[in-house]
Amino acid sequence: MSHIYLIDAYNVMYQCPQLKPLAQRDFEAARDGLVERVSRYCGTTGEPAKVIFDGRGRSPERHTPYRGAPGLEVVYSPGHLTADAVIEREVYSAPHRREIIVVTGDRGIRDLCRGLGSLVMAPEHFLNMVDEVLTRSSAHLRTNYEKFSTNLLEDRLADRSREHLSRLKKRLKDH
Secondary structure (H helix, E strand, O other): OOOEEEEEHHHHHHHOOOOHHHHHHOHHHHHHHHHHHHHHHHHHHOOOEEEEEOOOOOOOEEEEEOOOOOOEEEEEOOOOOOHHHHHHHHHHHOOOHHHEEEEOOOHHHHHHHHHHOOEEEOHHHHHHHHHHHHHHHHHHHHHHHHHHOOOOHHHHOOHHHHHHHHHHHHHHHHO
């Protein structure tokens, strides 16, 4: 069963010990850091997520795909709605509410979404899960790289072919 994560972005930034100090020092960096982590998570797992920000003071943008991250949408609520209201509407209108995981520390929205039938997750638990997945993925890639990096195409070529390619490369470089 695939899940979609609805992330109450500012709540996560200010609830998590990992992001709160950064958010207090450099709000933009904390926001970009959250989106980047979720982007990498979506790319690694294939699970979709919507990072929902309060859009007060911004022109409304809905479902803006994050550059190059399949399955990730960055959403700014319209000026008259909060991120909580957007999340509530998403859950309410979803045909399969059990497939939605709402990530927030806001007790009111957690209770409401749970009552509507979705799952909820604490921000710190979500970020720990994301970090664990990314760490395991990096370790797996490193292991496979080390295992297969000695199996390069150049290593499988005959000496004569390698010398011929080196001469061609030198001639191309000289021109």
